[in-house]
Amino acid sequence: MAEEKHHHHGLFHRKKDDDEIPVxxxxxxxxPIETSPYSDAPINTSPYSDPPIQSxxxxxxxxxxxxxxxxxxxxxxxxxxxxxxxxxxLGGLGAAAAGLYAVHEKHKxxxxxxxxxxxxxxxxxxxxxxxxxxxxxxxxxxEKKETKEEEEAAHGKKHHHLF
Numbered sequence: 001m002a003e004e005k006h007h008h009h010g011l012f013h014r015k016k017d018d019d020e021i022p023v024x025x026x027x028x029x030x031x032p033i034e035t036s037p038y039s040d041a042p043i044n045t046s047p048y049s050d051p052p053i054q055s056x057x058x059x060x061x062x063x064x065x066x067x068x069x070x071x072x073x074x075x076x077x078x079x080x081x082x083x084x085x086x087x088x089x090l091g092g093l094g095a096a097a098a099g100l101y102a103v104h105e106k107h108k109x110x111x112x113x114x115x116x117x118x119x120x121x122x123x124x125x126x127x128x129x130x131x132x133x134x135x136x137x138x139x140x141x142x143e144k145k146e147t148k149e150e151e152e153a154a155h156g157k158k159h160h161h162l163f
């Protein structure tokens with residue numbers, strides 16, 4: 001019994017160093033696998049890959065062209081606002097549905113004392129889902145407001161704050 005090895009098949013156990021599989025060159029490439037002089041990581045020198053990057057301590061500065069940056073595509077603020085409004089409504093519906101399910105499970109817990117613990121757990125889960133969906137609806141409401149403000153700023157409308 002003392003000579004038996006204990007095998008651990010857990011998720012977080014790693015192989016020992018003597019169990020590692022050696023890296024062999026691929027039979028499909030003409031070039032052997034090289035290792036970097038800076039680390040033991042293999043460098044892929046296959047003719048189908050990008051050439052290996054020659055690294056140095058510092059790279060040379062890159063000269064940028066005088067042309068303007070690429071134009072940004074026109075943002076359709078109304079479409080984006082409708083999208084956030086739609087998601088806000090879905091979040092509200094999800095919150096309502098999860099809340100109703102929580103009330104339903106609470107009722108079942110009272111009516112079915114034999115399985116009351118199971119129903120109470122499901123009630124708690126449904127209540128947590130309702131809170132999460134409500135938070136999502138709140139988030140989308142603010143995204144919708146932010147999109148509306150961006151649209152007003154893009155079209156030159158001024159927003160005066162009195163306070």
